Amino acid sequence: MSGLTSQPSMGAVCMALEQTRLGTGIRYADIQALNLYWSQVCMLYGCFEANVRASDSSVFDHEMPGGQYTNLMFQASQLGLGTQWTQIKQKYIEANELCGNIIKACNYLFNSVTPSSKVVGDFAQWMTSNSFSKQDVIQRADQLDFPSSVVEFFQGYLGQPVGGFPEPLRSNIIRIRNKPRIDGRPGATMQPLDFKKIKSELRSKFGKHITDADVTSYVMYPKVFEEYQGFLEKYGDLSVLPTRYFLGRPATGEEMHILIEKGKTLVICLMAVGPVVEGRAQYATTMMAGSLW
Numbered sequence: 001m002s003g004l005t006s007q008p009s010m011g012a013v014c015m016a017l018e019q020t021r022l023g024t025g026i027r028y029a030d031i032q033a034l035n036l037y038w039s040q041v042c043m044l045y046g047c048f049e050a051n052v053r054a055s056d057s058s059v060f061d062h063e064m065p066g067g068q069y070t071n072l073m074f075q076a077s078q079l080g081l082g083t084q085w086t087q088i089k090q091k092y093i094e095a096n097e098l099c100g101n102i103i104k105a106c107n108y109l110f111n112s113v114t115p116s117s118k119v120v121g122d123f124a125q126w127m128t129s130n131s132f133s134k135q136d137v138i139q140r141a142d143q144l145d146f147p148s149s150v151v152e153f154f155q156g157y158l159g160q161p162v163g164g165f166p167e168p169l170r171s172n173i174i175r176i177r178n179k180p181r182i183d184g185r186p187g188a189t190m191q192p193l194d195f196k197k198i199k200s201e202l203r204s205k206f207g208k209h210i211t212d213a214d215v216t217s218y219v220m221y222p223k224v225f226e227e228y229q230g231f232l233e234k235y236g237d238l239s240v241l242p243t244r245y246f247l248g249r250p251a252t253g254e255e256m257h258i259l260i261e262k263g264k265t266l267v268i269c270l271m272a273v274g275p276v277v278e279g280r281a282q283y284a285t286t287m288m289a290g291s292l293w
Contacts, residue, residue, distance in 0.1 A: 033099030044243045048074065057224065065117055072121045079125065081129065087128050089289045094134040095123035098169065102161045115158050117147075122147040141172035158204060186197055207234075249273070250285075 013029045014024045042049075052070055056186065064072070072092075076082055098103065104117040123203050126147050127137065152158070154165060154173045160183070174181055182189075195215055202210045202218060206229045218225040238246060240260050250256055256267045266288060274283040286293045 021204055041243075044247060045246065047253045058089060062089045063096070063104070064089070064092055065114075068117045068121060070102070072125075075121075076125060079129070081125060081128055084128055088124050091127040092120060092124040095127060098123065098134060098166065100161045100163060100166050115151070118156070119149050120154045122149045126150070136167055141169055142176040146173060151179060152178065155179050156184075157186055159185060195219075 011028075014026050015028065015032060017023050049070075052073065056069070059069070067173055072088070073082075073085060076085060080090060096104075099116075099120060100119070104114065104120060123146075126132075132144070151173060151285065154170045158167075164286040183187055184277050195212075198218065199210060199212070199215045202215060214225070231266070240258055242258070244250075245256055245258075254270060256266075256268045258268065258272075260266055269287045271287050273285075273291065276282050
């Protein structure tokens with residue numbers, strides 16, 4: 001199984017269909033070339049893997065999308081909840097029931113989850129970290145400090161779940177917080193956006209490099225977009241760095257060849273790394289264009 005979660009690998013599907021009328025026509029050699037490429041990519045990003053070594057049939061209980069399973073496991077370990085993974089899976093079942101057994105999905109191309117899946121995942125981790133039962137949530141909904149994603153879900157920002165929201169849970173969560181209640185499709189009551197005006201404002205604030213794609217990103221995730229532009233202003237465009245050097249430093253004495261624009265390649269060599277001193281930046285010495293930096 002691909003990724004040990006819930007989807008079969010592309011090669012397995014293509015080869016299974018090869019001798020049938022449903023054959024894809026994709027050459028086995030091309031599939032293997034893709035496999036080789038992605039196996040190398042996975043090695044580079046290994047530090048972010050959830051270290052899943054075997055398949056887990058408990059998916060029939062918690063119904064967690066495959067991509068979310070590994071994402072949530074990694075997130076739980078980062079939050080100090082890694083040893084409570086079994087409890088998180090159980091709380092995921094309860095959180096899903098509290099939300100009304102909503103439809104959840106995963107974008108397998110980018111291994112990302114839909115907003116509804118994120119809500120249930122946030123809800124489950126919050127319940128686990130606070131040792132709340134399903135009944136605790138129902139009885140104390142007007143007193144508890146829920147994750148913002150959960151509150152927004154019950155407000156109706158993600159739309160209306162099939163069968164409607166569980167009541168009186170929904171009312172108890174949003175009424176005490178004086179939050180607006182959205183019934184129907186959220187986008188139906190949204191005001192039109194002036195994309196040209198937004199693009200002009202973003203260019204005035206961040207520069208003329210702003211594109212239509214940037215405008216779309218800003219409209220959907222304004223805070224994240226502004227943080228990213230702040231990062232670019234401070235560090236420059238690090239997308240030109242090879243992934244290996246972006247995620248980890250080179251060996252001392254190793255040369256890095258970085259293509260910063262067409263026909264212009266920087267050759268940078270790490271010469272030495274200073275000691276780690278608590279509360280201070282760690283300094284490194286590099287050589288570029290024959291000069292030490």
